[in-house]
Each structure stands twice: as structure tokens, then as C-alpha cells.
Amino acid sequence: xxxxxxxxxxxxxxxxxxxxxxxxxxxxxxxxxxxxxxxxxxxxxxxxxxxxxxxxxxxxxxxxxxxxxxxxxxxxxxxxxxxxxxxxxxxxxxxxxxxxxxxxxxxxxxxxxxxxxxxxxxxxxxxxxxxxxxxxxxxxxxxxxxxxxxxxxxxxxxxxxxxxxxxxxxxxxxxxxxxxxxxxxxxxxxxxxxxxxxxxxxxxxxxxxxxxxxxxxxxxxxxxxxxxxxxxxxxxxxxxxxxxxxxxxxxx
Amino acid sequence: xxxxxxxxxxxxxxxxxxxxxxxxxxxxxxxxxxxxxxxxxxxxxxxxxxxxxxxxxxxxxxxxxxxxxxxxxxxxxxxxxxxxxxxxxxxxxxxxxxxxxxxxxxxxxxxxxxxxxxxxxxxxxxxxxxxxxxxxxxxxxxxxxxxxxxxxxxxxxxxxxxxxxxxxxxxxxxxxxxxxxxxxxxxxxxxxxxxxxxxxxxxxxxxxxxxxxxxxxxxxxxxxxxxxxxxxxxxxxxxxxxxxxxxxxxxxxxxxxxxxxxxxxxxxxxxxxxxxxxxxxxxxxxxxxxxxxxxxxxxxxxxx
Numbered sequence: 001x002x003x004x005x006x007x008x009x010x011x012x013x014x015x016x017x018x019x020x021x022x023x024x025x026x027x028x029x030x031x032x033x034x035x036x037x038x039x040x041x042x043x044x045x046x047x048x049x050x051x052x053x054x055x056x057x058x059x060x061x062x063x064x065x066x067x068x069x070x071x072x073x074x075x076x077x078x079x080x081x082x083x084x085x086x087x088x089x090x091x092x093x094x095x096x097x098x099x100x101x102x103x104x105x106x107x108x109x110x111x112x113x114x115x116x117x118x119x120x121x122x123x124x125x126x127x128x129x130x131x132x133x134x135x136x137x138x139x140x141x142x143x144x145x146x147x148x149x150x151x152x153x154x155x156x157x158x159x160x161x162x163x164x165x166x167x168x169x170x171x172x173x174x175x176x177x178x179x180x181x182x183x184x185x186x187x188x189x190x191x192x193x194x195x196x197x198x199x200x201x202x203x204x205x206x207x208x209x210x211x212x213x214x215x216x217x218x219x220x221x222x223x224x225x226x227x228x229x230x231x232x233x234x235x236x237x238x239x240x241x242x243x244x245x246x247x248x249x250x251x252x
Numbered sequence: 253x254x255x256x257x258x259x260x261x262x263x264x265x266x267x268x269x270x271x272x273x274x275x276x277x278x279x280x281x282x283x284x285x286x287x288x289x290x291x292x293x294x295x296x297x298x299x300x301x302x303x304x305x306x307x308x309x310x311x312x313x314x315x316x317x318x319x320x321x322x323x324x325x326x327x328x329x330x331x332x333x334x335x336x337x338x339x340x341x342x343x344x345x346x347x348x349x350x351x352x353x354x355x356x357x358x359x360x361x362x363x364x365x366x367x368x369x370x371x372x373x374x375x376x377x378x379x380x381x382x383x384x385x386x387x388x389x390x391x392x393x394x395x396x397x398x399x400x401x402x403x404x405x406x407x408x409x410x411x412x413x414x415x416x417x418x419x420x421x422x423x424x425x426x427x428x429x430x431x432x433x434x435x436x437x438x439x440x441x442x443x444x445x446x447x448x449x450x451x452x453x454x455x456x457x458x459x460x461x462x463x464x465x466x467x468x469x470x471x472x473x474x475x476x477x478x479x480x481x482x483x484x485x486x487x488x489x490x491x492x493x494x495x496x497x498x499x500x501x502x503x504x505x506x507x508x509x510x511x512x513x514x515x516x517x518x519x520x521x522x523x524x525x526x527x528x529x530x531x532x533x534x535x536x537x538x539x540x541x542x543x544x545x546x547x548x549x550x551x552x553x554x555x556x
Contacts, residue, residue: 003357004356005353005356005357006357008353008356009342009344009353012343012344012345012349013342013343013344065343070342073340074336074338074339074340075340075341075342075343077304077306077334077336078336078341078342078350078354078357078396079342079357080304080305080306080325080329081304081329081332081333081334081336081397082329082354082357082358083326083327083329083330083357083358083359084326084329084357085325085326086325247308248308249306249307249308250301250306250307251301251306251307252301252304252306252336
């Protein structure tokens with residue numbers, strides 16, 4: 001079901017974007033969790049926004065490059081003129097997209113775990129005065145798992161557009177709108193949580209709401225249940241993208 | 253294994269506004285070089301894309317080696333080399349790494365033939381794919397298509413961007429493959445390539461087949477053509493009025509005309525021109541281009 005030459009090609013052609021996003025995310029994470037000035041904002045800014053914005057940009061660009069742009073530019077002809085099925089192409093590209101995200105979060109999470117072990121932060125630092133104790137490794141893992149799942153769903157929707165459209169114009173256009181609306185609505189909803197009345201309704205407009213770091217910090221299981229929704233969205237979007245790509249006309 | 257390697261029957265793809273291809277019917281035998289000629293937008297690329305299994309036909313079907321192109325693309329691709337009409341490579345850096353990945357896709361172990369092709373085309377594979385000139389890209393695409401020594405070659409305007417020397421190298425290579433028994437289907441608008449290589453040539457225009465020329469019988473049975481250049485307008489006019497031969501085309505501005513001489517009657521022509529003041533007379537072999545031009549001038553009648 002996987003084509004290793006194609007996987008190699010995808011790794012090669014997306015390494016710069018993946019590397020820089022992973023680097024920026026990891027550095028920001030280390031900065032937010034070590035510097036006294038920014039520590040208190042680790043959750044509001046870094047986990048609240050950066051863990052969706054940076055991977056969001058990455059999946060927007062990468063999902064388009066994995067299918068639509070290659071069809072648009074014609075380079076997909078070289079893959080499909082070899083004994084590789086279209087379904088193998090979509091499965092391999094989706095595999096690359098998901099696993100590159102897992103690795104991206106893995107590296108950032110690993111860095112955070114190391115930094116946090118050397119220099120633990122108390123939960124009170126983040127403004128949660130009712131909570132006692134330090135930020136634990138378990139919490140870090142859980143928060144990142146929750147964020148990762150939402151990012152996989154974002155990736156899957158972009159991948160779906162990339163599979164449906166043979167033109168970068170439409171693939172990037174719709175994926176960009178989708179990512180933009182989700183991230184913007186999440187930011188507005190965050191202001192709502194911070195007390196701006198009315199803005200909290202924006203949480204219903206974004207699938208990023210299924211990423212719930214507060215639930216992790218408060219040690220309830222809401223975040224676990226919320227994993228199901230992005231998982232279903234991801235599965236549905238990958239399936240639709242794959243089916244359309246298998247059937248459609250390719251101008252190669 | 254059927255002797256008909258490529259079979260296209262009733263193939264139709266309607267893009268609306270009269271664009272597309274309509275009711276294409278032809279087959280290509282093993283070891284044959286089959287040309288498709290037509291103006292830009294006449295349907296050459298659409299035909300090849302169907303054969304590659306990239307497009308779903310609206311009606312009709314096409315098959316390679318007895319397998320349906322759309323349903324069995326993977327199996328077919330084990331035996332097919334393809335040069336696309338528009339060349340753009342995956343984003344993998346240099347020509348070398350592109351060819352290496354393509355060889356892995358094809359499961360090629362033997363790299364010797366690849367380096368032979370690279371040498372033949374004088375290709376610098378260390379160059380970055382992005383910075384390659386049009387000709388370099390074309391040569392890289394040709395190496396990728398030929399390197400697995402496929403049984404079937406589908407070439408969409410394979411000589412685009414090549415210099416005359418490289419074009420000749422490509423013709424040599426196609427003839428070499430043909431001698432090996434490879435079936436070649438190529439589209440082009442460069443008639444010389446087909447004059448040198450093709451067994452049969454399909455002419456298409458506005459998405460319809462208009463003629464199928466058998467190159468072997470064409471050159472044998474068709475009348476020979478001579479181009480006659482006259483010194484004066486009077487001679488030009490009076491020869492045109494008096495001659496018993498058919499005038500295929502005349503160019504009063506240059507005072508020359510092409511006349512068709514049936515077999516065995518060239519001495520008749522010599523007798524006729526004895527009375528005129530001639531600048532020159534030369535033999536013009538009947539080429540595909542002549543046939544094509546005539547057909548387009550006649551308005552492209554549809555024939556089998």
C-alpha cells in the first residue's frame with residue numbers, strides 16, 4: 001500500500017518546510033517554558049495558538065504540494081507512469097503528512113519534556129490559582145496529543161481539497177480559507193474565554209475547540225472524549241480525498 | 253500476447269465547445285512506430301493521456317496489451333515509458349536524484365543503460381532540475397522514459413526543445429528501439445521525425461481523425477513531384493496553361509510550381525519543359541508534410 005520511492009521523494013521535497021516549522025515550534029516552546037518573562041504565557045500563547053498556527057501553515061502548504069500542485073504542474077506524471085497505483089499514491093502521501101506531523105510534535109514535545117524536567121513550572125504560574133503542583137510530563141504528553149489530533153484533522157481537510165482539485169489555485173484557496181477560519185475563530189474564542197463577552201461563541205466555528213489543554217491541566221477527561229471528533233473528521237476527509245483522486249481525470 | 257499492442261476504439265472525450273477527441277479508432281501492432289500528427293489543440297495529448305490511464309473516456313475505450321488503460325494502469329505501466337507533453341519534475345533537487353528515484357519506482361537494478369542514455373544525450377545530470385533549460389528538461393524526461401527499456405513507448409512531442417543534433421540522436425534511439433521490437437506511439441508536428449521513423453501516421457484535426465497514412469505504401473505508389481522554376485512570368489503562365497501534368501501547388505511570386513509526375517512518365521516532363529526557359533528543376537520527395545498540407549487545404553475530409 002505504500003510506495004517507498006514516493007515516500008522518499010515526499011520527504012526530500014518537503015524537508016525544508018518541515019524542518020523550519022519544527023525548528024521554530026521547538027525553539028518557541030523552549031523559550032516560552034524557560035524565560036521568566038514568557039513562562040506565564042506558555043499555555044495562552046504557545047499551546048493556545050502556536051501549536052495550531054505553525055502546523056496549520058505547514059499542512060496547508062504541504063498537503064497542496066503532495067497532490068494538487070504535482071497534478072497542476074504535471075510532475076505527478078512521472079510517478080503515475082511507473083507501476084504505482086493512484087490509491088498507493090494517496091495512501092503514501094497521507095502517511096507522509098500524518099507522520100511528519102507526529103514527528104514534528106514528537107520533537108517539540110521531547111524538547112519540552114527535557115526542559116520541564118530540568119526546570120519545572122508550577123501550574124499557578126499560568127494563572128490557574130486554584131490548581132496546585134507543577135506541570136507534569138504526563139500533562140505535556142496529553143496536551144500535545146490533543147493538539148496533534150486536531151492538527152491531523154486540519155491536515156486531512158487540506159489533503160481532501162488537494163485530492164479533489166487538480167489546480168493549486170482551488171486547493172490552496174479552499175484549504176487556506178479553512179485553516180484561516182479555524183485558527184481565527186480559535187483566537188477570537190480565546191479572547192472570549194479571557195472575558196470579552198460574545199466572542200466565546202466563536203468556539204463553535206472551529207475544530208480547534210476539540211483541542212482542550214485546560215481539561216488536561218484540570219485533570220478531567222474532557223480532552224480524551226474530544227479526541228474522537230477530529231479523528232472522525234480526519235478519517236472522513238482522507239477517505240473523500242482518496243476516493244476523488246482515484247476516480248478523477250488527471251491532466252498529465 | 254495479442255499482436256495488437258495498442259487498441260483504441262470509439263474513444264471520445266468531450267470537453268465542450270467542440271474541444272476534445274471524438275470517436276478515435278486505431279490500433280498499433282507490435283514493433284510498429286505509429287505517429288499522430290495534428291495542429292495544436294487537435295487532441296494529440298488527450299489521446300496519450302487516455303492511453304496512460306490519466307483520463308476517463310466519455311465513451312469508447314483504449315487498451316494496451318489487452319488490458320484496459322484506465323482500469324489496469326498499474327499493470328500496464330510496467331511495460332510503458334512515457335514522455336509527457338508538459339515537462340515539470342518533482343521537487344527533488346538534481347537530475348541525478350530524479351533519475352535515481354525514477355529507477356527505484358521502476359525497480360531498475362541495472363544503471364548501465366541509464367548512463368549510456370545520459371551520454372547519448374550529453375546530459376549533465378548534476379544540474380538542478382529547476383535551473384535546467386527546456387532542452388535539458390526534455391532530455392532528462394527522455395532518459396526517464398527510455399531507461400527501463402519498456403515494450404511500449406508513448407511519446408508526446410518528444411523532440412520539443414531539442415537542438416537538431418539531439419533530435420537526430422533521438423531518431424536514432426527510436427529506430428534502435430524499433431529494431432528491438434518496441435512499439436512506439438508518438439505525437440509530433442515535426443514531420444521529419446515521422447518521415448524517418450514511422451510506419452503509419454494518423455492525422456487528426458479538431459479532435460477528429462482525418463487520415464491514416466501508411467508510410468511504406470505512400471512513398472511507393474504516390475506520384476513523384478518535381479519543382480520547376482521559370483525565368484519569366486510568361487513562361488510560368490504558359491506552362492501552367494499547357495501542361496498535361498497536375499500542378500500540386502504554384503507560387504507565382506517566385507515563379508515556381510510543383511508538378512506531379514505519375515510513375516514512368518518523367519520523360520514526358522522533360523519533353524514539355526524543353527520549350528521553356530528554366531531556372532531549375534528539382535526532384536522533391538513526397539513527404540508527410542505535403543500530404544498534410546494538401547489535406548488541410550482540402551478541408552480535412554474524414555476517411556478511414
